[in-house]
Amino acid sequence: xxxxxxxxxxxxxxxxxxxxxxAQELLTTFEQEISELTLRPGTGGVFNIFANGKLVWSRxxxxxxxxxxxxxxxxxxxxxxxxDLGHADKKHK
Amino acid sequence: xxxxxxxxxxxxxxxxxxxxxxAQELLTTFEQEISELTLRPGTGGVFNIFANGKLVWSRxxxxxxxxxxxxxxxxxxxxxxxxDLGHADKKHK
Numbered sequence: 001x002x003x004x005x006x007x008x009x010x011x012x013x014x015x016x017x018x019x020x021x022x023a024q025e026l027l028t029t030f031e032q033e034i035s036e037l038t039l040r041p042g043t044g045g046v047f048n049i050f051a052n053g054k055l056v057w058s059r060x061x062x063x064x065x066x067x068x069x070x071x072x073x074x075x076x077x078x079x080x081x082x083x084d085l086g087h088a089d090k091k092h093k
Numbered sequence: 094x095x096x097x098x099x100x101x102x103x104x105x106x107x108x109x110x111x112x113x114x115x116a117q118e119l120l121t122t123f124e125q126e127i128s129e130l131t132l133r134p135g136t137g138g139v140f141n142i143f144a145n146g147k148l149v150w151s152r153x154x155x156x157x158x159x160x161x162x163x164x165x166x167x168x169x170x171x172x173x174x175x176x177d178l179g180h181a182d183k184k185h186k
Contacts, residue, residue: 011124016117016120016121017117020113020116020117020120023113023116023132024109024110024113027109027113027132027134028109031104031134034134035133035134036131036132036133036134037131037132038129038130038131038132039116039120039129039130039131039132040128040129041120041124041127041128041129
């Protein structure tokens, strides 16, 4: 279990709360799989999420924030491809 | 501004919520000073807080959790010694 998550968020946009909420959701769902999660304040509308250095969500590219179930599937695909997310998997298949 | 904070918390003890709360308090108070904050799940009752690699709080050593104002002063002393914490400074002088 040595998977690293990083969440970069824009402080000027006041996005700390949603970054911290997503952090808690990921650290709960992937309690066994995530060894560390880093919150990195930034500016300029940044909201990026990395799993083991790979960009799994960019607000600028997607033009929106991720729905939490969608994000958990993207993170799962990177750090624990065989992990079943239960009901969260059915919704977005 | 390149100060790193790390919060190690025990997952078995269900301390993610207080770790994430403290993270948000520190990232708000020290918005200009903290460049990254890492949450690191652990076990065995661990609840340690580091500022630039220096242990500023250990639940095992102190036998309790820090009061948030007390913790902010300890972190300030490490990462921004001249920063005035306003009302938070008066209480614990």
